[in-house]
Amino acid sequence: MPPDAHPRARRALVLGGGLAGSLAAAALAPYCDSVVIVERHALPDEPRPRRGLPQARHAHMLWAGGADAIEALLPGTTALWTARGARRVSLPNGMVSLSPGGWYRRCWPEVQYLISASRDLLDWGVRTRLLDDPRVTLLTGTEPLRLLGTASRVTGATVRRPDGSTADLEAELVVDAMGRTSPGTGWLAALGVPEVPETVIDAGVTYASRRYRAPRVPADWPVINIQADSRLPMAGRAATILPIEDGAWLVSVSGTRGGEPSSDEARFEEFTQRLRSPLVAEYLARAEPAGPVTVTRTTANRRRHFEKVRMPEGFLAIGEAATSLNPVYGHGMSVAAQSARALHALAARQDIAARGFARRAQRAIGRPAAAAWLLGADQDILFPGAEGRRPTRADRLAGRYVHRLIRTACSDLTVVRALTDVMTLQTGAAALAHPKVLLAALRGPRLPALDGPALTPEEESVKTAPGRDTPYGQEVAPRP
Known part of the structure; x- marks a missing residue:
């Protein structure tokens, strides 16, 4: 169905003005007369922190699958990000990564990429491009209170305005984009909808993050990533150094149950010394802390199975309101973007008020989330x-196969390409069962494992440079 071809006026109501809500609005705007976004907090006009998004203080990697989806929905967003200091990082050669199978090599051609930037900048860029569309209205300081309608059809929502008064906003489609703690399922129950079943897998991950001023480093400084290994009989500890705008590093560390990091600033860098490699600790010794330590403990994987309930027409959930993922894998933003792109594709074919639209849209939204769930949860x-369903024999066999792939990827381009395509959500997990990938996994690593990170001479020299009394935030020329 082409834009504006519906027989009568159509309004979509999006509850939540974060990234998932903004992208849902972008997906629906071409096929509606108006899209109203309701957000309880104020949203800044510049890339600055905002209330209601504590996770923005942690490192966020926007994988290629998510970045491409955002660019398709809102052309020009990538240019807006990069103009403000975001970086396009080539994969795998733009990342120094210790996987459970060893250090990855960096000699391959580009396979995929990621966008390296603060969450504040990423959200601001999406919101800025979205609000260029006159069909989109953003109501800030406005709190959703409950859904309108019946167990058969949702017809809108009641909201509280900034002055304290309430109003009923009617719509043909209501989108719940209120995040991990969304009250949406409770509101559905109040209308008589059966309880939505959930699956929860919780490894007890705690996140701690801190911003640093980078030392004098090459302009094309890589992402540093030390991963946990679930095969070891101990808590999993991980860390990432993400180079972001304004000459800063955003450093996030994480630990599963029994190995959690602390909010104590004095112990932040001490935690990095207990990782599987000292690389992060060595680099942080040359960087200057530029903010407090922020801790987040709400990291469980939670999947709400809307497809298992007879849902009312006119309602769907997107982003973390539908599937919350452990942030250590960096898939949340990319899943929200690909879900919005799937919503856009369905709205292009069918009127949003048509019978069955919301049910079909919920299924389409769930596919990218299901792929990320397999990779993370x-x-x-x-x-x-870890708490949740116990791993089955099939889970353990799959885990051994994935580890075999990861170890092989340390020296095999075929497997590097397959794993990177899947990790960046550019293709589904079925790609890991392609005959060429299966053969490479059977053959195993082609080269001896690296005995340390694949660093350039410039990157190596930073580890031994003078400490924190040197100038910060200065760049040297990128390597040829």
Whole structure:
């Protein structure tokens, strides 16, 4: 159905003005007369922190699958990000990564990419491009209170305005984009909708993050990533150094149950010394802390199975209101973007008020989330102390196969390409069962494992440079 071809006026109501809500609005705007976004907090006009998004203080990697989806929905967003200091990082050669199978090599051609920037900048860029569309209205300081309608059809929502008064906003489609703690399922129950079943897998991950002023480093400084290994009989510890705008590093560390990091600033860098490699600790010794330590403990994987309930027409959930993922894998933003792109594709074919639209849209939204769940939650359940369904024999066999792939990827381009395509959500997990990938996994690593990170001479020299009394935030020329 082409834009504006519906027989009468159509309004979509999006509850939540974060990234998932903004992208849902972008997906629906071409096929509606108006899209109203309701957000309880004020949203800044510049890339600055905002209330209601504590996770923005942690490192966020926007994988290629998510970045491409955002660019398709809102052309020009990538240019807006990069103009403000975001970086396009080539994969795998733009990342120094210690996987459970060893250090990855950096000699391959580009396979995929990621966008390296603060969450504040990423959200601001999406919101700025979205609000260029005159069909989109953003109501800030406005709190959703409950859904309108019946168990058969949702017809809108009651909201509280900034002055304290309430109003009923009617719409043909209501989108719940209120995040991990969304009250949406409770509101559905109040209309008589059966309880929505959930699956929860919780490895007890705690996140701690801190911003640093980078030392004098090359302009094309890589992402540094030390991963946990679920096969070890101990808590999993991980860390990432993400180079972001304004000459800063955003450093996030995480630990599963029994190995959690602390909010104590004095112990932040001490935690990095207990990782599987000292690389992060060595670099932080040359950087200057530029903010407090922020801790987040709400990291469980939670999947709400809307497809298992007879849902009312006119309602769907997107982003973390539908599937919350452990942020250590960096898939949340990319899943929200690909879900919005799937919503856009369905709205292009069918009137949003048509019978069955919301049900079909919920299924389409769920596919990217299901792929990310396989990559993250099904690995989390293998960590000691993880809570949720116990791993089956099939889970353990799959885990051994994935580890074989990861170890092989340290020296095999075929497997590097397959794993990177899947990790960046550019293709589904079925790609890991392609005959060429299966053959490479059977053959195993082609080269001896690296005995340390694949650093350039410039990157190596930073580890031994003078400490924190040197100038910060200065760049040297990128390597040829």
